[in-house]
Amino acid sequence: MACFIAPAVEAVVMTAVQKHVEKKEAEELRVYTSEEHVVVAEPENKITWARRLKWLNGMLWGGVALLALEHVWHGEIVASFPFLTAVAEGQTMEMLKEIAITGGAMALTITAIWGGVCFAVEKLMAKQDSAVARLLEK
Numbered sequence: 001m002a003c004f005i006a007p008a009v010e011a012v013v014m015t016a017v018q019k020h021v022e023k024k025e026a027e028e029l030r031v032y033t034s035e036e037h038v039v040v041a042e043p044e045n046k047i048t049w050a051r052r053l054k055w056l057n058g059m060l061w062g063g064v065a066l067l068a069l070e071h072v073w074h075g076e077i078v079a080s081f082p083f084l085t086a087v088a089e090g091q092t093m094e095m096l097k098e099i100a101i102t103g104g105a106m107a108l109t110i111t112a113i114w115g116g117v118c119f120a121v122e123k124l125m126a127k128q129d130s131a132v133a134r135l136l137e138k
Contacts, residue, residue, distance in 0.1 A: 002076070002084050002095050004067035006103025007110060011060035018053035025050050047121060056114045063110060 025048050071077045076085050086095035 002071070002086065003098050003103040003106060004064050004071065005099050007060050007067070007107040008064045010107045010111070011057060011064055014053060014060060015057050018050060018057055021053060022050040047125070052114075052118050055117065056111065059110050059114055060107075063106065067106075 068077065078085060078088075082088055084095065086092065
């Protein structure tokens with residue numbers, strides 16, 4: 001019915017968070033060379049939180065787009081008010097349950113997978129850094 005609404009809400013919130021984090025990280029990385037020139041120093045071998053949040057937003061918005069397209073395809077979303085056929089047919093409570101249970105589970109699953117990816121990347125980068133450090137010691 002409308003299970004894509006829960007991940008869509010998370011995507012909207014996380015996009016706003018990403019923009020805020022990007023702005024904050026850009027301020028922290030800014031190095032002033034003179035009054036006229038501003039150079040942004042990129043950290044080496046580090047994945048910023050803004051980039052990680054961009055991964056999450058890509059996963060969320062991609063899933064929302066595919067789910068919305070699927071619901072349009074099956075006629076559950078229409079181009080006239082109230083847009084959701086469940087509301088027009090008086091199944092609002094069932095729709096809200098589906099948004100909460102199914103949509104909430106999908107949003108949590110996507111976020112958990114993103115967390116796993118971030119964890120794996122951190123471990124791989126730490127392993128790479130220790131291998132480089134051992135090479136430099138020789």
